[in-house]
Amino acid sequence: MTRFDILTLFPKLCEGAFSESILKKAQENQLIQVRCLNIREWATDKHHVTDEPPYGGGPGMVLKPEPIFAAVEAIRTPESHTILLGPGGKRFNQAKAHELGQKQHLIFVCGHYEGVDHRVTEHLVNEEISLGDYVLTNGAIAAAIVVDAIARLIPGVLGEGTSPDDESFSRGLLEYPQYTRPHEFRGWKVPEILLSGNHAAIRQWREAMAREKTKQQRPDLLRGDG
Numbered sequence: 261m262t263r264f265d266i267l268t269l270f271p272k273l274c275e276g277a278f279s280e281s282i283l284k285k286a287q288e289n290q291l292i293q294v295r296c297l298n299i300r301e302w303a304t305d306k307h308h309v310t311d312e313p314p315y316g317g318g319p320g321m322v323l324k325p326e327p328i329f330a331a332v333e334a335i336r337t338p339e340s341h342t343i344l345l346g347p348g349g350k351r352f353n354q355a356k357a358h359e360l361g362q363k364q365h366l367i368f369v370c371g372h373y374e375g376v377d378h379r380v381t382e383h384l385v386n387e388e389i390s391l392g393d394y395v396l397t398n399g400a401i402a403a404a405i406v407v408d409a410i411a412r413l414i415p416g417v418l419g420e421g422t423s424p425d426d427e428s429f430s431r432g433l434l435e436y437p438q439y440t441r442p443h444e445f446r447g448w449k450v451p452e453i454l455l456s457g458n459h460a461a462i463r464q465w466r467e468a469m470a471r472e473k474t475k476q477q478r479p480d481l482l483r484g485d486g
Contacts, residue, residue: 261290261291261292261293262291262292262293262361262363262364262365262366262410262411262414263292263293263295263364263365263366264292264293264294264295264366264368264407264410264411265295265297265335265365265366265367265368266294266295266296266297266368266370266400266403266404266407267297267299267328267331267332267367267368267369267370268296268297268298268299268370268372268398268399268400268403269298269299269300269310269323269370269372269398270372270398270400271296271297271298271400272296273398273400273401273404274296274400274401274403274404274407275296277404277407277408278294278296278404278407282412282417282418282419283407283408283411283417286411286414286416286417289416291411291414291416291417292411292414292417294407294411296400297331297335299323299327299328299331300327301331302326302327302328302330302331302334303324303326303327304326304327304330309324310323310324310327311323311324311372311373312324314374318374319374320373320374321373321374322373322374322375322376322377323371323372323373323375323376323377323380324377325376325377325379325380325384328369328376328377328380328384329380329384332367332369332384332385335367336367337365339363339364339365340364340365340366340367341360341363341365341366341367341386342366342367342368342369342384342385342386343360343366343367343368343369343385343386343387343388343389343406344368344369344371344376344380344381344385344387344388344389345368345369345370345371345388345389345390345391345399345402345403345406346371346375346376346388346389346390346399347390347393347394347395348375348381348388348390349387349388349389349390350387350388350389350390351389351390351391351392351393352389352390352391352392352406352409353429354409354429356389357406357409357410357413358413360406360410361410361411361413361414366407366410368399368403368406368407369384369385369399370398370399370400370402370403371398371399372397372398372399389402389406390402391405391406429481431470432474432481432482432484433470433471433473433474433481434470434473434474434477434478434481435470435473436465436466436467436469436470436473437469437473439451439454443455451465453465
């Protein structure tokens with residue numbers, strides 16, 4: 261069973277994502293375990309303070325190192341891999357999801373406000389990950405997305421007979437177009453080849469459509485820099 265621990269000041273932000281649908285069933289089937297833990301539980305002062313103004317001045321608040329170190333060290337094991345979620349990290353993608361899916365225990369430290377004390381980055385976490393070139397209100401939102409992307413790659417999570425191998429990014433391409441009933445809708449018809457029953461021809465069509473869609477929408481993936 262793969263374990264995910266999310267350390268955040270706002271655990272309810274991510275709890276909902278794991279209480280419905282596929283990820284709920286994966287937990288019930290003991291394929292994964294997800295815990296959303298409040299960093300304040302490891303703050304030792306009277307008021308459970310977890311943030312302070314930045315040294316050197318500037319707007320906002322910075323998460324203090326003490327409760328974060330205490331939280332990670334309390335739940336970390338030799339198999340743990342600790343990740344800081346923040347805009348300064350390397351961009352998350354499907355290849356990274358596959359890589360992290362091989363870990364037994366993932367700990368996510370969620371940034372907030374103006375970020376976390378840099379000593380967390382330097383001396384505590386194994387790596388820093390960003391969802392993209394934009395800023396979110398809270399790292400717990402990013403954590404929910406990253407856990408979802410990783411968990412669905414774990415065998416059995418998507419259900420028997422279902423595989424993520426043909427999805428977007430699985431082979432460096434976007435997924436081919438999908439159609440379902442009715443055959444004709446408002447004058448737009450499903451491509452006849454999908455109704456032909458010729459599975460070899462359908463595979464070739466899907467491969468060509470996936471490559472063409474990728475060329476139009478995400479040429480960076482074909483160049484290998486996506």
